[in-house]
Amino acid sequence: QYIYQRRKAQEDKAIANHHGCLPAPRLQNQRPWGVDRLEQIFRADAESRLMELFLFHFRQTGSTLEQKFLGTKAYGTIEPANLEAIMSTKFKIYLIIDRNLSTDRAGDGQQGRYVFLDAVAKSSADRAALRGQIINLLAAGRDTTACLLSWTFFLLVRHPQVLAKLREEITTVCGDSGELTRDVLKRLPYLQNVLKETLRLYPSVPVNTRTTVRTTVLPTGGGPDRKSPVLIPKGSAVAFSVYSMHRRPDLYGMDAELFRPERWDEDMPMHKDPTNAKWAYLPFHGGPRICLGMEFALAEAGYVVVRLLQRFPHIKLPQDEKVELVGVEQQVMTLVVSIKQGCRVEIR
Numbered sequence: 216q217y218i219y220q221r222r223k224a225q226e227d228k229a230i231a232n233h234h235g236c237l238p239a240p241r242l243q244n245q246r247p248w249g250v251d252r253l254e255q256i257f258r259a260d261a262e263s264r265l266m267e268l269f270l271f272h273f274r275q276t277g278s279t280l281e282q283k284f285l286g287t288k289a290y291g292t293i294e295p296a297n298l299e300a301i302m303s304t305k306f307k308i309y310l311i312i313d314r315n316l317s318t319d320r321a322g323d324g325q326q327g328r329y330v331f332l333d334a335v336a337k338s339s340a341d342r343a344a345l346r347g348q349i350i351n352l353l354a355a356g357r358d359t360t361a362c363l364l365s366w367t368f369f370l371l372v373r374h375p376q377v378l379a380k381l382r383e384e385i386t387t388v389c390g391d392s393g394e395l396t397r398d399v400l401k402r403l404p405y406l407q408n409v410l411k412e413t414l415r416l417y418p419s420v421p422v423n424t425r426t427t428v429r430t431t432v433l434p435t436g437g438g439p440d441r442k443s444p445v446l447i448p449k450g451s452a453v454a455f456s457v458y459s460m461h462r463r464p465d466l467y468g469m470d471a472e473l474f475r476p477e478r479w480d481e482d483m484p485m486h487k488d489p490t491n492a493k494w495a496y497l498p499f500h501g502g503p504r505i506c507l508g509m510e511f512a513l514a515e516a517g518y519v520v521v522r523l524l525q526r527f528p529h530i531k532l533p534q535d536e537k538v539e540l541v542g543v544e545q546q547v548m549t550l551v552v553s554i555k556q557g558c559r560v561e562i563r
């Protein structure tokens with residue numbers, strides 16, 4: 216084991232030298248084993264402000280970081296060029312299902328209840344096929360679209376000018392027509408901007424991880440100038456947060472924290488660099504494992520928004536509802552990021 220570890224370390228060092236890798240800035244722990252980090256995470260989670268904590272970490276270190284946590288080294292990044300590398304094939308997808316797919320569910324209070332995973336498992340023992348089914352139907356297709364719709368209305372009632380402009384576009388293009396096909400939806404550019412901007416500020420999958428199947432290199436983020444490649448040894452986890460990347464002022468402008476659908480018709484800083492232009496906006500991720508339901512989800516969400524606005528001519532913020540800066544509201548984090556208090560609107 217010792218000889219194997221030493222040989223692996225030597226090989227990794229040779230790869231690092233070959234690519235000119237330098238370490239990424241380390242997120243400093245105040246207490247051994249990163250216990251302080253654990254406390255911070257539990258506290259932020261209890262306050263429903265986990266994403267704010269992640270933003271704070273990246274503000275401390277820059278857009279790529281190294282972290283020692285409970286004895287293991289992990290990496291985090293919100294750099295478009297690194298996301299491009301991560302979403303290529305040198306990383307494997309973190310397996311959700313293997314943790315949950317167990318024939319031994321008796322102990323967790325699920326007896327007698329319909330569990331979709333168990334029902335599908337009766338027709339196939341192939342774990343990869345089961346995983347695909349679950350991701351398709353539940354994890355991938357349901358909560359993601361539901362979150363997009365909730366955040367859209369959450370933002371619309373807090374930005375009445377945007378809502379008015381959207382209503383105007385819908386009235387001009389659709390009138391009272393019953394037909395609402397994909398072609399009609401394509402003729403609603405402001406609606407597309409509203410959905411795009413909502414997914415920028417609240418990407419349904421805000422944080423994700425990949426694990427390296429072999430020792431590899433992130434193209435940037437290391438060394439004093441944070442521009443050198445970073446070595447990622449085989450088996451390491453790299454977390455990436457599109458939520459944080461989507462709020463970077465150097466990519467989206469100084470008003471990156473604001474909900475402003477008009478920005479999608481303007482020239483943004485990210486367009487100056489071809490890699491950033493392609494990899495700085497990733498609500499559906501990218502590369503070979505890009506969301507398979509992207510087109511469908513946008514059509515579905517667009518359809519529901521139009522129909523709700525047509526059906527309810529007066530939708531507004533309830534009088535007793537709190538208005539806070541975008542991103543400061545309490546959130547619930549699971550695989551997706553949702554609104555802790557739900558999306559309350561007044562309709563007439």
Ligand code: HEM
Binds near residue numbers: 350
């Ligand atoms: C706004 C709605 C949606 C968002 C933001 C979204 C986002 C994503 C993201 C970020 C991934 C990549 C996950 C990863 O690589 O770990 C993904 C994967 C996937 N999505 Fe979606 N999704 C949405 C709706 C849907 C819908 C409606 C369906 C199906 C009807 C769907 C089907 C899938 C599938 C099958 C994958 C896995 C693709 C693969 O691993 O090859 N998604 N989605």
